Amino acid sequence: MVSADVMDCTLRDGSYAVGFQFAEGDIHAVLTGLDAAGIRLVELGHGLGLGAAGALGKPMLVPEERCFELAAGLRRAAWGMFCIPGIATLSHLRRAAAAGMRFVRVGVDITDVTPAERFVETAKGLGLLTFANLMKTNVLDADGVGDAAQQCEKYGADAVYLVDSAGAYLPDEVRDLVAAVGQRLDVPLGFHGHDNLGLANANALAAAAAGARYIDTTLDGIGRGAGNAVTECFAAIVRDDAAGGYDYRALAQLSETVVRPLARLHDDRVYQVMGAVTRTHSSFFPLISGCARAAGVDAFELMAEVADVDRIAPTEGLVREIAGRLAARLAAR
Secondary structure, X not given: OOEOEEEEEEEOXXXXXXXXXXXXXXXXXXXXXXXXXXXXXXXXXXXXXXXXXXXXXXXXXXXXXXXXXXXXXXXXXXXXXXXXXXXXXXXXXXXXXXXXXXXXXXXXXXOOOOOHHHHHHHHXXXXXXXXXXXXXXXXXXXXXXXXXXXXXHHHOOOEEEEEOOOXXXXXXXXXXXXXXXXXXXXXXXXXXXOOOOOXXXXXXXXXXXXXXXXXXXXXXXXXXXXXXXXXXXXXXXOEOOOOXXXXXXXXXXXXXXXXXXXXXXXXOHHHHHHHHHHOOOHHHHHHHHHHHHHHOOOHHHHHHHHHHHOOOOOOHHHHHHHHHHHHHHHHHO
16 A cells, blocks of 8 residues: 555635635535545645636635635644746735645746746745645656756755646656656655546556655546546545545545535536647647637647647647648648
């Protein structure tokens, strides 16, 4: 049996699936239930982190400050939030720390981790357990991932997360990546997976077996796109050395009674699978879909060709240009 510290992200990553509209009663029930079941790290707030509701015009049903107050009721678990530099400010970080937040996850695209530096330094100065989350990890090879992880370690991160944003990894890839990157770091690794190919649980287990200390999960797998590894399932498999075990039966009951009844938004399953195969982040699905429709070309072909050129941050101009070339080839047949 492998050992891992489970970080439950139901109230953060899961917020995407409900349009950021978790009700206060649901937040309270999930917080209380996770705390009682032995989960020691609980993430909540807007899917895009601190400050996102105001910066992006996508408000939560329960404001950020009220989330702070609800989380303050946790008796044993530590609570934290996500933080993306450029969406969040250092003031957001300081305000959350003053409200009792005990950890923060600084999310940066793996191709440029420099925005993390000031946030990691500030978080450490505030006494927070500080994670660096390398979003879109799967756009780089192991050497590139290791370089980015080492840079975050130099900034002072207490741990570094590898993030399978496209849900594209296979278990053996996760195992090899965690082992390779872990050899280059003195701080622990974490793993955050998505379920586009139905492998989130298997990948989480592979990461833990390869030495990742922290594993992200959500109740019933609720999360952005295809969702995440499942808290109640993963907790039933792994051992928690610090707390003496997770009450996976209580977690399953919490999932059944609170999370499963929620009305959820659903991404197109075809796009979820296509995104995993091409390693394309779901945030680009609307752009690719719209350009494919306008040009009268197959969306999967367009996604694949765009990914060959730029799967990191394709611009609208690039996608339209490639769609036009596809349409011209189609017309010439």
